[in-house]
Amino acid sequence: MIEILNTSGLARARETGALVAHILRTLRSRTTVGTNLLDIDRWTEAMIVEAGAQSCYVDYEPxxxxxPFGHxxxxxxxxxxxxGRPHDYTLADGDLLTLDLAVSRAGVAADSAVSFLVGTSRPTESVAMISATERALEAGISAAVPGARTGDISYAIGSVLSEAGYPVNTEFGGHxxxxxxxQEPHVANTGRPGRGYKLRxxxxxxxxxxVMADTADLVVDADGWTLRSATGCRTAHSEHTIAVTQDGAEILTLPPNS
Incomplete structure (x- = not known):
């Protein structure tokens, strides 16, 4: 199913997007060396409940x-x-952590993800990989204009990732x-321009x-959920929910003053 939101729906989407941005920013600021992943999950639950919203993940069972994902x-x-399913793991200096959050409120969902390094260590390759996903996200957002097609977004994203030297997996992407x-449409992280659904x-x-540093192949963790790089290399992931408008793309999950 492909939904086109009216003015009221877009207003509610902006509110949900702002909530997701706020929660992710708060989680990032509280996460440091010694933080347990289960604590991050508990903090998230508390903020979602306090906002009168619903998690898109707890009962998620694709x-x-x-x-069910259960977190x-x-x-x-x-x-x-x-x-990545939260579990009893304490973060160390230099760990590369991705937080991916989807929340629904007033009948509209928003989804966003951020990758960052924990502590003070800044491995060069990890910094470069995070930057590549952020630049690719910016390119994809810039391509999301009325009349363009999903393939134009895929091409913009894939061009940045490929030029940075990363293999691109097409099993999972935007949506x-x-x-x-x-929901539909699927937006792969690489593709051909001029193809796919026409944006409205x-x-x-x-x-x-x-991306994953040196492979496009995934393996499933023993928990039945977490997807890892097949070679054990590091990974990075950036995500925003956007609304296509008459003037281009509006980012709904961008924190204030970003």
């Missing part, structure tokens, strides 16, 4: 997962990149979003470039 935020560390977290004002998309 065909590729093993039962409030995805926490992917180092070689984990997608669907439509609205009354549900995952009122369409919400969650764009999410992600």
């Amino acid at each position: 065909s590729f997962g093993r039962g 409030y935020v995805c926490t992917a560390v180092n070689d984990a990149v997608l669907h 439509g979003i609205g009354s549900a977290m995952h 004002p009122g369409l919400l998309l969650a764009l999410e470039p992600w």
Whole structure:
């Protein structure tokens, strides 16, 4: 299903997006060396409940997962990149952490992810990989204008990632979003311009470039959820929910003053 939101729906989407941005910013500021992933999950739960919102993850049970996800935020560390299930792990200096959060409020969902390094260590390759996903996200957002097609977004994202030297996986990518977290259309992280669904004002998309340092192959963790790089290399993931408007893309999950 592809949803096109009206003025009222877009207003509610902006509120949900602002909540997701606030929670992610708060989590990032509180996360440091010694933080446990289960604490991050508990903090997320408390903020979602306090806001009168609902988690998109707790009861999430797609065909590729093993039962309901059962947690409030995805926490992917180092070689984990997608669907990172919180567990009893204490973060160390230099760990590369991705927080991926999807929340629904007033019937509209928003989805965003951020990768960052914990502590003071700044491994050069990790910094470069995070930067590449952020630049690819910016390129994809710039391509999301009325009349463009999803393939134009995919091409913009993939061009940045490929030029940076990263293999691109097309199994998981961006997606439509609205009354549900995952909707059509699928937006792969590489593709051919001029192909795919034609963008219209009122369409919400969650764009999410992600890469692994030296492979495009994923393996599933023993928890049945967490997706890791097949080679054990580090990974990075950046995501925003955007609304296509008459004037271009409006980022709904951008923190204030960013």
